Amino acid sequence: MGDLDLVTFLLALLAGAVRVGTPFLFVSLGECLTEKSGRINLGLEGILVAGAMTGYAVAYLSGSAWTGVLAAGGAGLLLGLLHGIVCSLPRVNDIAFGIALMLLGTGLAFFLGKAFIQPQAPMLPSISLGAWSDDGRVRSALNINMLFFIGVALAIFLHWGLRSTRWGLVLRLVGDHSESAQALGYRPLRVRVMATAVGGFLAGVGGSYLSLYYPGSWNEGLSSGQGLMAVALVIFARWQPLNCLWASMVFGAAGAIGPALQSVGISSGYYLYSAAPYILTMAVMLATCRPNRTLTGAPGELSLNR
Amino acid sequence: MPGLPTVLSIISSFALFVLFLAFQGKPAFEALALVFEGAFGSSFAWENTLQRAAPLMLTALCVALPARAGLIIIGGEGALVLGGLAAATLPLWLTGLPPLATLIAMGMVAMLVGGFWIGLNGWLRQKRGLNETIGSLLLSYIAIALFNHLVEGPLRDPSSLNKPSTVGLDYSLMIGMISEDSFRVHWGLVAGIVACVLAYVLVRHSVKGFALDVVGGNVRTARMLGLPVNRLVILTCVLGGAAAGLAGMYEVSAVQGSANASLIVGYGISGILVSFAARHNPLAIIVCATLVGGIEASGSLLQRRLDLPDATTLILQGLLFTNLLAWEALVGRITQWRIRLEEHANKSKGAEVQHG
Amino acid sequence: MSDLDRRKFLKLAGLIGITAAMPFSFARAADKPLVVGFVYVGARDDFGYNQAHAQAARIIRSMPNVKVIEEENVPETSAVQQAMEAMIRQDGAELIFATSFGYFDPHVLRVAQRYPDVRFAHCGGLWDESKHPKNVGSFFGYIDEGQYLNGVVAGHMSKTKRIGFIAAKPVAQVLRNINAFTLGARSVDPEITTTVIFTGDWSLPVREAEAANGLIDQGCDVLTCHVDGPKVIVETAERRGVMSCGYHASQAALAPNGYLTGAEWNWETPYRAHVEAAQKGETMNNFLRGGLAEGFVKASDYGPNVSAEAREQADAVKASMIAGEFTLFKGPLKDNKGNVVLAEGEALGQTDVVLEQMNYLVEGVRGDI
Incomplete structure (x- = not known):
């Protein structure tokens, strides 16, 4: 690999981290909130796909991409609410309901989305931070979508909020020890429903990034499991919103590594590269898990720990 | 009343399905009639349904057995594809045996590989404290990547031109239909039913099964009783993985004739739902798998007769499972309420009990 | 389908259902519509492979005395066997187009053995007279001719002399396309390389979008592809201001500036041939192939920015292909590892099945298989 190739490769990884990582960022922040409240929502995959479809459809019908993003969040909110409410019933397994929701969400999106595969919806704008450079690669890598910045701001906000605000503490208390929360007069179920709904909203927005920016079209093969991966990602990020940001970038870069390596001429084993994020997460879990002890940072009420 | 939630959820999900279609001006009742016709309306429909149900019974066991010990495994897909791959490649090394012996060996190796893969989850959980749900999901992704790498790389048959596959099985190693003329479903169905019945006997009528229930109920009690908790947990994982691996072997030797990417079509995911819908009861799995197989089988008719999208059956499945899970809880709650109301008939209403 | 039609159809379908339940052998009545089934592996609108098939099926629908039934998103498992059987037994299909390569072996072969009176036309399979049933036919188009033309145009238009090709899997059909494209480009300028x-x-x-960006960053200024839906790649190229060549169907509308031309299927031709043969009761054509000359494939109209000399050369090659005077794969030809695959003087005609078993990348392609 020559110097030029190395620069291209690193730039591709960096650009990929942002481009591919942004939907990861939103779903993982959503899942992080949900899990902080003590629930796990495996249905984010369905919500992501439903969000992608709704976002595209509404953007096309209204002519405004941002309206589409909001609608995608709204669709995600509704599905998240459904998960939150049903899982508040006794003896409903949140993992099982999540998988059922995955089926329902993708089913609805595919059914209602047939009419929107062909039309062209307006795309989300991006900001060119690379105008100073006359290198096309740099300009392209620094052509960054607004949603990424919103996601970063959100990660910082949530990081601060979970530590230093009243609602953040309530959420964590509910997730760590719901009986104490109840004793203090809070209603754990209501908090969880809200956290799951907001988580759904964020996953829906993540979906709209896929359909309205990158790769920027609606079709049935759009998602390749980003929603399901969010669950692993949150563990990778040790339930910290700011870590979700870094973890999303790492997962994004890992998703870009196969094409990036091939574009500079290293082309064997691309299936194994694409499994890199999973192997990485597995390694992190192995390195940090001990028997008879829950993961540091893991909410105590999370069904994963019981 | 174990059947009540099921009946209620079938009614409510079909009602929602009809509403959903009618709301969009689609012929809702015709669609409903076609679902029944396509799933159970004729002997052909039954064959179609049962054929689709067969792999789901085995992958559902991969969820149900560990669930008896309190584990939620969602990575059956990985065990299925690796089991199928092992079964497809075994005849390449193991030549000279009579076909039946080779087939049995293929089944064994598929079960071994599948059992190892899910057993690894159990082991990692018990020995390293690694959460089995996420662990199995990750391991399943890794298994699929490994499968693709091997099938399209080192194990690829160079003559598989446009669809990379392993070397095709000899014709004598292809498992046929139960009856070529009157019952065209491959033997995987028998394997699925037998496995479910065996699993039922294991969990309901054996000492191990009782021990498992204790472990699944409360690990501390189990340890106090001196039960070999780790061994029991890992055993359920191995058995579950073996079932999924066997499903892979049947996909290879009864359907595909080789291992290729068509093994990865989501039998593992459907199996999770089937198992939860059956409340991890192995006998109920047979019924639930048939129901899911039936819905999938009816998709054909819905597309051809009414021009509905293929996703229609996906919606129906989603509705069915969401409703099932909800009704199960609601029926439980209603019964509880009734008991409580009877007990406290004259007392003032207590505050609503919170469930966490 | 209007409501009236649908009711009639349901009644008819019911009747067929009853007859189908009995052991039957169908003798065609001339006035009865021929029921033709189409099975697709993906969604009918994908701006690519399946859409090209579905568009042609729509044309078949308008043929006289033909009833078209369709099923999409059918995986290459026993599900496709069930889908085809259902078409035969529930709707009385007499001709089935199985449009995905992976349907052929074992699925189509198995169902065809069971229903010797039904014709099965499969897209892309290699029918073998000694092994396969007579009611199975394989049809395919020499799309590599379109890819060669793409290459010629791209070769003229590329300034960086680097072209990017995004492909799904290293299988024979894909390799043949990559090679044809590269040969076309290098016929203009032997300095050109194709990165795969x-x-x-x-x-x-x-991943397709990521690959497109990676190739553009590497200096490729023309992109093309062989994946099921080229939409994402063509759009990404347009957004980054580089040129693109389409595949499967026309993507011209997606890239008004950068779209050069494209290799498109024209499945209507083989479909029509099979339907007409079935209607007339003629024996099935088991191995149907054709290229530009036979109208199985076509080239998209040139994009507005294609230079005059590119048009001129591509048109000349196209004319010679249609006249049957052009040989695409001929010696001396080396693969990209330096081995001679075709010696001086050797040539392979388009109909040669050796080409359908291609397992190398030609000189000038950067990439391994």
């Missing part, structure tokens, strides 16, 4: 990226599957939009 394999994504690993037929539809992975995010």
Whole structure:
């Protein structure tokens, strides 16, 4: 690999981290909130796909991409609410309901989305931070979508909020020890429903990034499991919103590594590269898990720990 | 009343399905009639349904057995594809045996590989404290990547031109239909039913099964009783993985004739739902798998007769499972309420009990 | 389908259902419509492979005395066997188009053995007279002719002399396309190289977009592809201001500036041939192939920015292909590892099945298989 190739490769990884990582960022922040409240929502995959479809459809019908993003969040909110409410019933397994929701969400999106595969919806704008450079690669890598910045701001906000605000503490208390929360007069179920709904909203927005920016079209093969991966990602990020940001970038870069390596001429084993994020997460879990002890940072009420 | 939630959820999900279609001006009742016709309306429909149900019974066991010990495994897909791959490649090394012996060996190796893969989850959980749900999901992704790498790389048959596959099985190693003329479903169905019945006997009528229930109920009690908790947990994982691996072997030797990417079509995911819908009861799995197989089988008719999208059956499945899970809880709650109301008939209403 | 039609159809379907339940042998009545089934592996609108088939099926629908039934998103498992059987037994299909390569062996072969009176036309399989049933036919188009023309145009238009090719899997049909494209480009300028990226599957939009960006960053200024839906790649190229060549169907509308031309299927021709043969009761054509000359494939109209000399040369090659005077794969030809695959003087005609078993990349392609 020559110097030029190395620069291209690193730039591709960096650009990929942002481009591919942004939907990861939103779903993982959503899942992080949900899990902080003590629930796990495996249905984010369905919500992501439903969000992608709704976002595209509404953007096309209204002519405004941002309206589409909001609608995608709204669709995600509704599905998240459904998960939150049903899982508040006794003896409903949140993992099982999540998988059922995955089926329902993708089913609805595919059914209602047939009419929107062909039309062209307006795309989300991006900001060119690379105008100073006359290198096309740099300009392209620094052509960054607004949603990424919103996601970063959100990660910082949530990081601060979970530590230093009243609602953040309530959420964590509910997730760590719901009986104490109840004793203090809070209603754990209501908090969880809200956290799951907001988580759904964020996953829906993540979906709209896929359909309205990158790769920027609606079709049935759009998602390749980003929603399901969010669950692993949150563990990778040790339930910290700011870590979700870094973890999303790492997962994004890992998703870009196969094409990036091939574009500079290293082309064997691309299936194994694409499994890199999973192997990485597995390694992190192995390195940090001990028997008879829950993961540091893991909410105590999370069904994963019981 | 174990059947009540099921009946209620079938009614409510079909009602929602009809509403959903009618709301969009689609012929809702015709669609409903076609679902029944396509799933159970004729002997052909039954064959179609049962054929689709067969792999789901085995992958559902991969969820149900560990669930008896309190584990939620969602990575059956990985065990299925690796089991199928092992079964497809075994005849390449193991030549000279009579076909039946080779087939049995293929089944064994598929079960071994599948059992190892899910057993690894159990082991990692018990020995390293690694959460089995996420662990199995990750391991399943890794298994699929490994499968693709091997099938399209080192194990690829160079003559598989446009669809990379392993070397095709000899014709004598292809498992046929139960009856070529009157019952065209491959033997995987028998394997699925037998496995479910065996699993039922294991969990309901054996000492191990009782021990498992204790472990699944409360690990501390189990340890106090001196039960070999780790061994029991890992055993359920191995058995579950073996079932999924066997499903892979049947996909290879009864359907595909080789291992290729068509093994990865989501039998593992459907199996999770089937198992939860059956409340991890192995006998109920047979019924639930048939129901899911039936819905999938009816998709054909819905597309051809009414021009509905293929996703229609996906919606129906989603509705069915969401409703099932909800009704199960609601029926439980209603019964509880009734008991409580009877007990406290004259007392003032207590505050609503919170469930966490 | 209007409501009236649908009711009639349901009644008819019911009747067929009853007859189908009995052991039957169908003798065709001349006035009865021929029921033709189409099975697709993906969604009918994908701006690519399946859409090209579905568009042609729509034309068949308008033929006289033909009833078309369709099923999409059918995986290459026993599900496709069930789908075809259902078409035969529930709707009385007499001709089935199985449009995905993976349907052929074992699925189509198995169902065909069971229903010797039904015709099965499969897209892309290699029918073998000694092994396969007579009611199975394989049809395919020499799309590599279109790819060669793409290459010629791209070769003229590329300034960086680097072209990017995004492909799903290193399988024979894909390799033949990559090679034809590269040969076309290098016929203009032997300095040109084609860089290949394999994504690993037929539809992975995010990875396809990532591959497109990677290739553009590498200096490629023309992109083309062989994946199920080229939409994402063509759009990404347009957004980054580089040129693109289309595949499967026309993507001209997606890239008004950068779209050069494209290799498109014209499935209507083989479909029509099979339907007409079935209607007339003629024996089935088991191995139907054709290229530009036979109208199985076509080239998209040139984009507005294609230079005059590119048009001129591509038109000349096209004319010679249609006249049957052009040989695409001829010696001396080396693969990209330096081995001679065709010696001086050797030539392979388009109909040669050796080409359908291609397992190398030609000189000038950067990438491994």
